[in-house]
Amino acid sequence: MIAQSFVDDWVPAFWLALLLKTVLVVGFFLVVPLMVGxxxxxxxxxxxxxxxxxxAGVFHGWAQLVADGVKFIQKEDVVPTAADxxxxxxxxxxxxxxxxxxxxxxxxxxxxxxxxxxVGIFFVMAMASVGxxxxxxxxxxxxxxxxxxGALRAAAQLIxxxxxxxxxxxxxxxxxxxxxxxxxxxxxxxxxxxxxxLPMFVVFLIASVAELTRPPFDMPVADSEIIFGAYTEYTxxxxxxxxxxxxxxxxxxxxxxxxxxxxxxxxxxxxxxxPAPLFMxxxxxxxxxxxxxxxxxxxxxxxxxLQRFAWVGLVPFTLLFILLLSVAKVMF
Amino acid sequence: xxxxxxxxxxxxxxxxxxxxxxxxxxRPAVTxxxxxxxxxxPARTRGVxxxxxxxxxxxxxxxxxxxxxxxxxxxxxxxxxxAGGGRARSAKxxxxxxxxxxxxxxxxICVEVCPFDALFWSPEFEYAEYDIDEMTHEMDRLESWxxxxxxxxxxxxxxxxxxxxxx
Numbered sequence: 001m002i003a004q005s006f007v008d009d010w011v012p013a014f015w016l017a018l019l020l021k022t023v024l025v026v027g028f029f030l031v032v033p034l035m036v037g038x039x040x041x042x043x044x045x046x047x048x049x050x051x052x053x054x055x056a057g058v059f060h061g062w063a064q065l066v067a068d069g070v071k072f073i074q075k076e077d078v079v080p081t082a083a084d085x086x087x088x089x090x091x092x093x094x095x096x097x098x099x100x101x102x103x104x105x106x107x108x109x110x111x112x113x114x115x116x117x118x119v120g121i122f123f124v125m126a127m128a129s130v131g132x133x134x135x136x137x138x139x140x141x142x143x144x145x146x147x148x149x150g151a152l153r154a155a156a157q158l159i160x161x162x163x164x165x166x167x168x169x170x171x172x173x174x175x176x177x178x179x180x181x182x183x184x185x186x187x188x189x190x191x192x193x194x195x196x197x198l199p200m201f202v203v204f205l206i207a208s209v210a211e212l213t214r215p216p217f218d219m220p221v222a223d224s225e226i227i228f229g230a231y232t233e234y235t236x237x238x239x240x241x242x243x244x245x246x247x248x249x250x251x252x253x254x255x256x257x258x259x260x261x262x263x264x265x266x267x268x269x270x271x272x273x274x275p276a277p278l279f280m281x282x283x284x285x286x287x288x289x290x291x292x293x294x295x296x297x298x299x300x301x302x303x304x305x306l307q308r309f310a311w312v313g314l315v316p317f318t319l320l321f322i323l324l325l326s327v328a329k330v331m332f
Numbered sequence: 333x334x335x336x337x338x339x340x341x342x343x344x345x346x347x348x349x350x351x352x353x354x355x356x357x358x359r360p361a362v363t364x365x366x367x368x369x370x371x372x373x374p375a376r377t378r379g380v381x382x383x384x385x386x387x388x389x390x391x392x393x394x395x396x397x398x399x400x401x402x403x404x405x406x407x408x409x410x411x412x413x414x415a416g417g418g419r420a421r422s423a424k425x426x427x428x429x430x431x432x433x434x435x436x437x438x439x440x441i442c443v444e445v446c447p448f449d450a451l452f453w454s455p456e457f458e459y460a461e462y463d464i465d466e467m468t469h470e471m472d473r474l475e476s477w478x479x480x481x482x483x484x485x486x487x488x489x490x491x492x493x494x495x496x497x498x499x
Contacts, residue, residue: 047357049356050361050362293350293353294350297349297353298346298349
């Protein structure tokens with residue numbers, strides 16, 4: 001059963017509804033990643049006994065990222081002479097759009113979403129892996145060895161961690177019996193999947209941190225080794241796009257994690273008076289906080305440690321778990 | 333560390349690390365919001381050198397000891413007859429005393445060497461200028477720094493009492 005978006009109930013006209021949905025999704029994508037970025041500034045600072053931004057926007061530097069955005073727009077847009085201009089300019093868009101596309105299927109309430117695809121989680125996984133093509137394009141077209149190394153590392157990392165990510169999601173799909181994200185959330189009404197699938201939640205969390213190339217898995221942008229990886233040659237608005245893609249990625253992956261394991265928009269027990277989208281937002285921010293917390297706590301792994309951890313640790317573990325889960329599913 | 337110790341400790345260590353950062357986050361930050369809140373500097377801070385003109389006897393010791401030669405002193409001699417008659421007495425009058433803080437390396441030798449306590453350290457530090465010439469502080473300005481000189485901190489327990497205080 002495919003649920004209907006609230007927008008379609010309000011606005012029966014297809015094109016008008018489409019326009020409204022686009023505005024909502026893009027608006028969300030332009031606002032919430034900035035909030036997460038600001039949270040990262042502040043949380044990271046306080047975890048290092050600092051204050052973080054305090055000046056922009058008077059109150060605790062809330063407008064810091066707006067100011068950063070204005071600054072990025074003013075910067076000169078440099079394209080290296082040896083760079084492949086077309087690919088170089090396209091790359092930020094290719095890195096950014098998959099996350100917007102993923103947002104389209106993310107449910108924020110029983111009817112609050114742009115569209116409920118019956119292949120929802122499949123779509124999410126497919127889209128999440130397109131982003132790395134943008135990074136590869138950026139690294140290749142920059143005509144810079146650091147960019148290329150960074151891009152190749154990003155690609156290798158994605159291949160390594162996509163497997164545990166997909167397998168962990170497959171465990172959820174096996175329990176829920178549906179790939180629709182709304183269906184998966186509704187299947188958790190009795191029990192959030194984080195309880196029966198706790199190991200898969202941990203695997204999914206680790207794999208998404210790796211997939212987002214966030215610390216401690218940030219070798220593709222390891223600044224002490226390869227400057228800023230694939231983004232080394234980027235300036236101004238294009239660089240800002242990559243940053244937005246990174247924070248957008250955190251929001252989207254947190255959203256997917258919340259949907260798959262933490263009951264998505266389902267309220268906490270006894271708090272059903274609070275609107276469902278607020279719960280989804282709360283879960284997204286809690287998971288984003290955790291991702292930032294990891295960054296403040298752990299040092300960067302080495303490239304070979306990262307690959308080893310994925311292939312020797314996570315992949316066999318998730319495969320074994322899936323095997324046991326399917327046996328259990330057939331038996332009971 | 334053996335392999336076994338490493339694997340046993342790894343999970344706990346990761347959690348401990350998270351605990352450390354969380355605890356730090358919940359503690360108040362150590363940052364002082366400088367332009368809004370002035371730092372509470374200790375008495376011995378080497379901010380700027382202040383000159384108490386009355387105490388200066390124009391002995392030139394500071395200027396000569398200065399490793400950078402950043403102290404400028406001009407003076408002349410004045411003699412005056414005492415009212416009750418007798419030999420004319422002469423005194424050195426300070427015309428100019430300037431420190432070029434663009435050259436000064438804040439070693440404090442001048443303060444140490446001054447035999448009559450005419451030079452002091454003041455914790456004042458906000459005297460950046462757009463023009464390097466402005467970094468030469470003439471004696472009026474040096475005198476004005478004396479108002480921000482802090483009293484010396486109390487001696488630690490068991491410290492040797494300085495000669496001046498003992499006598």
